[in-house]
Amino acid sequence: MNALAVLEPRTRKGSHTREAILAKAMDIASVQGLDGLTIGTLAEALDLSKSGLFAHFGSKEELQLATIQAARGFFAQEVMVPGLKARKGLPRLCSVIATWLDYAEREVFRGGCFFTAVSAEFDSRPGPVKDQVADCMTEWVDALARLVKEAKDLGELDRKADPRQLAWEFNSLAMGANNTYQLQRDPIVFTFARKAIRDRLKVYAPEGTRFQLR
């Protein structure tokens, strides 16, 4: 998988190796977590020596932080960018959420959503890794909240709709779908998530407003 190739075109030598390392690191971490991601396994998976790989980062924590940043960019490219193509307002909000759910269902990484995995892994473990994960989650939920607000400003959602509240809900439902899908392997949970979000939007969408969630 050369997931990162899109994001950081290899302008100089060596950057391709780093991209390949981080793409594999995201994939392993989606299954084993950022702690279960060991330098030895990662090096072996890439046919590199441990110390050769190690030299790229300097410490395991730096590898973890670099992997989070790579995943942040990758998620933006895979979910935000395509989702934002839709028309501003409710269509765009629905499009981003649908892309997100589809992304989780497609299992781009073997363990499903990278951030769902590492956010649960580090949520109660203070330190730089947790801080970066928390920042990524905040950035994402804030982006969702902005989309809700845009729909509100266009009159496609009632003034009573609270962007922070709804963004938090949608994120929880999507993360829940990812988790229960990985756990039970029954794609019905994505139907559950879509219905929950659709119903929630209906409460705030003025009579006659049309929208569709995939």
Add this chain to the structure above:
Amino acid sequence: MNALAVLEPRTRKGSHTREAILAKAMDIASVQGLDGLTIGTLAEALDLSKSGLFAHFGSKEELQLATIQAARGFFAQEVMVPGLKARKGLPRLCSVIATWLDYAEREVFRGGCFFTAVSAEFDSRPGPVKDQVADCMTEWVDALARLVKEAKDLGELDRKADPRQLAWEFNSLAMGANNTYQLQRDPIVFTFARKAIRDRLKVYAPEGTRFQLR
């Protein structure tokens, strides 16, 4: 913490040690995960020798499985039992959910909800540990679905209410609240979760039905 003392009164010698081990194991795993839970750290925290502790279980996987079973019983005692005291129907459903959210907010374990942590940790790692975690989650969501159905049967929720759908939603929202609370330490997420669930119930509760979620 002698969390398990309630569940398994020490009928025979040695069982007290096992309870103490499992109570500490649940607490550590809520932070570090069931993989981050090492026999060495656990033994040291309990002032036992590694091999002394090891003898109780025979393998790390057995320790992990025993910890899950202990957590299953503990969760039943802490959330289901008190929650079920309320009157059948909507009050009971609300009471169980409120107890669950309160349990997460009180941080009975340092890392918050044990099952939220290990369910994300093992959701994509096939094996006996994942299977037991999946079973526990199914048992819990099924219990929630039964409570929704009881409320339906009593006419406190509309016939259109789908117990499986709603149970899945409530579980996702509660797990989401636990995760974002651990991550950001802002208790407002419990308010978000309560409002989301309340609003969702309002959609299906016949006009004039009274209920409260904490």
Add this chain to the structure above:
DNA sequence: CCTACCGATCGGTAGG
């Protein structure tokens, strides 16, 4: 990027 190491810790065993 490599080989060749390091001390610490991992899960697990032998023997009591």
Add this chain to the structure above:
DNA sequence: CCTACCGATCGGTAGG
């Protein structure tokens, strides 16, 4: 329940 171990693997270093 203990002491005393085992081989394997961990993150990390020296030196090239």
